[in-house]
Amino acid sequence: MTSFLKQPRAVWxxxxxxxxxxxGIGLVDPILKExxxxxxxxxxxVSLLFSSYMAVMGVAMxxxxxxxSRIGAKRTLLSGLLLIIVFAALAGSSGSVGAVIGFRAGWGLGNALFVATALATIVQSSKGSVAQAVILFEAALGLGIATGPLVGGLLGEQSWRAPFYGVSTLMTIAAVATALFLPATPPQGRxxxxxxxxxxxxxxxxxxxxxxxxFYNLGFFTLMAAGPFALPSYGIMEIGWTFFGWGVLLAFTSVVVAPRLQRRFGTLPTLTAVLALFAAVLAVMATxxxxxxxIAVGIVVIGGLLGINNTLVTEAVMGAAPVERPVASAAYSFVRFTGGAVGPYVAMKLFERHGAAAPFWFGAAAVTVGVVIVAAGSTTIRRALVDTPSPDPEAEAEAELLGDLA
Known part of the structure; x- marks a missing residue:
């Protein structure tokens, strides 16, 4: 525990x-209506704030x-931070929804550059074991996902622009600290x-x-976009607290619950059951x-299911192909983010034309397709997981966490 807490300033x-x-994942939820x-x-x-962010992040992966691999980790980190600083501030200064959408896309590019490099940097710079470095990264991931909606709600009560300015300010502090405390990191590896x-x-x-x-991201992004609009009497802080509960449960189940279920029942049976439950909860929300x-309870419950699902799918991805784990993660992230990014827009179009139930029915149907794919491809997936050689533990841990971003 001592070595875990006593880290170099660069790591912190x-x-x-x-x-x-x-x-950034859930920051805008409380302020969508505003x-x-x-x-x-x-x-x-406004649902395109999610679509542009996720689509660009997926391509950027x-x-x-x-x-x-060409400019080194520190320069990549600082490039990503600089993009987030600039585009978050520009989004907060925008006078049209189109401008906010475009600047949110730039934010997604910066986020991809930063996050894809951050874990490797923490592992390389930290004291203690790789496992302790991974725990630190997971703690940061969980804290960010959980507090994003709450920070968005607290600042959003002043103005919908305040959360964007807040992120830009905090990222400026982080960029200065990274520039000062992180040693130079020349390119490594192939x-x-x-x-x-x-x-x-x-x-x-x-x-x-x-x-x-x-398909499960179609359900996930549908929830993120349609959830606030399905709570018409909820104010900014009430939406913020609801999605804070979603984030806390997501972080907890991804780290604590998913590994236990996996050991008890296996990856594919657990994944199939959790996806089916996800579709069922969306159907209950629709009815x-x-x-x-x-709706509020359903949002929070789905957070727990998403945490389990993210961990299981990502771990399966890491063993599904005999390629370098970061390459597998990049391929997987590209497909899942870019494919799922259409979900918010489609869901909200259904909301506008057919009422509040329609987007949740859409999400339930999409996730059900995911269940069918798992069931139909279970033999192929299981054979790949058995036949693929075990990778380097450090590379596997890094790639698994990079796949957990959604």
Whole structure:
């Protein structure tokens, strides 16, 4: 425990930046309705704040390895932080919803560059074991995901612009600390290419798992976009607290519950059951779309299911193809983020045309397709998990965590 807490200042600087970076996932949830009202936008238009962020992050995951293997980890980290600082501030200064959407996309690019490099930097710079470094990274991930909606709610009560300015300010502090305390990190290892992740997708098991992730991300992003609008009487802080509960449960189940269920029942049986439960909860929310308590409880419960699901799918991805784990992670992240990014827009279009229940039915149907893919491809996936050689533990830990970002 002593070595875990007594880390170099460089490690704490990067860990702090990780917390702020992961806040970006749920930061905008509490202020979606206020952005729409102030800028005269529709629900489907503000849903593109998620779509642009996730789509650009997914595409950028293809190039993060290319960049870091050529300019080194520190320069990659600082490049990502600088992009987040600039685009978060520009989003807060925007006068149209289109500008906010565009600047949010730039934020996604910065987030991809930073997050894809952060764990390797913490592992390299920390004292103690790799496992302790991973715990520190997981703690930062969980804290950021959980507090993002709460910070968005607290600052959003002043103005919907305040959360964007807050992130930009905090990231500026993190960038200065990283520049001062993190030693130079020259490029290491093999230079990867843009073609590597696409070659990895030729392996059927990896492709199947990536497709599963697309469909459960459609359900996930539907929840993130439609959830606030399905709570019409909830204010900014009430939405913030609801999604704070979602984030806390997601962080807890991904770290604590998922490994225990996996050991007890196995990866694929647990994954199938959790996806089925996810679809069922979305269906219950659809049938109770007029009951705000049911919607709020459903949001929090789904956080727990997502935590389990993220951990199980990502771990399976790491063993699904005989390629370097960061390459597998890049391929998987590209498919899951870019494919799932259409979910918020489609969900909110359904909301506008058919009412509050429609997006949750859409999400339930999408996740059900994921269940079918797991069931149909279980033999292929199981065979790949058995046949793929065990990777280097440090590389496996890094790639697994990079796959847990959504």
């Amino acid at each position: 600087a990067v860990a702090f930046a990780c917390v702020i970076a992961f806040m 952005i729409a009202a102030d800028l005269g936008a529709t629900g489907s238009q 293809l190039v993060t390895g290319v960049v870091s 230079r990867t290419s843009l073609a590597d992740p696409f070659r990895a997708l030729r392996h059927p098991a990896l492709l199947l798992l990536a497709l599963v992730a697309v 109770n779309a007029g009951n705000e308590t049911a």
